[in-house]
Amino acid sequence: MRIDSLKHGLFAAAIAAALTLTGCSTMQTGGGKNPVSGSAGGAHSANANPTLEHCPKPLGTLAVEEDEGEPWYAVLTQQYHLPATTPLIRMMIQQSNCFVVVDRGRGMTSMMRERDLAASGELRGNSNLRPHQMVAADYVATPNIQFSQNTGGGAAGLAGLVPYGALIGAVAGSMKTSEASTTLMLTDTRSGVQVAIAQGSAKNMDFGFGGLFGGGGAVGAAGAYAKTPQGKVIAAAFLDSYNQMVKAVREYAPQRVAGGLGTGGQLGVDGQERPGQGGGEAGYSLMDAQRKLATLGLYKSKVDGRPGPGTSSALSSFQKIRGLSVTGKLDADTAAALQE
Known part of the structure; x- marks a missing residue:
């Protein structure tokens, strides 16, 4: 009886420890609360992440465009059941006051429908929808996500404690490291020149319970919990990317090519003269x-x-x-x- 009580006590302690670890899921970037949250209205923002970079004045207008045909987008929306990244990134940008965000998504589709109604004469005369009112996007920000998920061990150590090792091993074996690496590219819309690119990352230690409970409501709750950290990891990684990008553009210096961009470049190919060879001196084309x-x-x-x-x-x-x-x-x- 004593041995059985001891075994049950050790088993309960092991499960309690696993549950405690679950409650202490650790985000290495972004903290326990949502890394990107709050609101923004014009130059004013509320409840922005305190680590978000901020600019005293905007550097230009910007649109966010994500490629829904990329493999990462399918993983994001179909495997993790998370929405598009565009609203998340746009709020972060507006909260930072580094760029004025212009809509090139569904909002623009609705806006153009209103303009079509105005052009057809169906709207009231004082609706004030006229040509040449829209603001151009000076830059386009393009997001990208690289996912990584490594399943960890540790089951053997716990399994040796008590005869219920296989069951406890299911808890320990479910421990995994979820990591996301994100990239933001900033492109000048007039020239097509990439003016900045930044990569960020975030990591989260998560403990899943699918292998332990095997069904019922607990699995649903665990599944919902498993998705939430993944969303936080992605948000934190984009926060890191954006901060890195802002730091880069604050010190922005345009790349220069002798003779001007797109005029042939300095790397000649066979049968083609390079600037500075036959047609000019180096540094002056x-x-x-x-x-x-x-x-x-x-x-x-x-x-x-x-x-x-x-x-x-x-x-x-x-x-x-x-x-x-x-x-x-x-x-x-x-x-x-x-x-x-």
């Missing part, structure tokens, strides 16, 4: 020279960075005016003189 010669009234053709008779003639004229060797080419002396 032929297109730069054409622009300067055009402002001086010496170059009348298209500014395209390509050598030709018009460019050669304009360079020769400039060299004569400046007393340089007349070569018709953009040599070092000519490039230096054009930059004065």
Whole structure:
């Protein structure tokens, strides 16, 4: 009898310990409460996460676009039964005051329907829906999620305590580490240039009970609990991504390419001249020279960075005016003189 009582006591203690651990599920990023919560209205926000980065003034307008065709979106909505990330990210952005959010989702669909009604003449005359009222999105933020879930051991250690080891092992064996890594990309809508990208992550220790109770209401409750930490992990990871992105854009310095973006670049391929080889000096491209010669009234053709008779003639004229060797080419002396 004593031995049986001891066994039952150890079993109860083990279960109680597991339940205690369940109540102490630990979020490594974002804390126990929802990492992203509260509200935002204009520049004002309430109950924002205290770790959320904040800007004294917005850096521009921004739309959030998630690709519903990506594999991560199917995992998010079908396996974890979580909604789209767009509302979560948009609230976080507005709370930070770093960007003014513009709607390019379902709200815009409804908005365009109202505009169609206005165009058809069905709305009242004072409805004040006119063309040219919409605000352009300066940037687009694109989210992405990478999921990771590693199932842990530890069952053997508990299983050796009492003859009920298999049952206790089901508790210990259900322990897992849930981790999400998220990425936010920021793209300039006018040029298509990626101006920033940031990755964030969050981890949660969770204890599931599906392997222990096997059915009934307890499983449903455990299932709901299992989903909640996953949602918190994803929210915390996006909070981390966004904070990293804000820190990057605060110190933003545009990347520069000699001759301008999209004009050919500095990495030449076989059969193609690189800027600084034959068509210009390193650091000052032929297109730069054409622009300067055009402002001086010496170059009348298209500014395209390509050598030709018009460019050669304009360079020769400039060299004569400046007393340089007349070569018709953009040599070092000519490039230096054009930059004065």
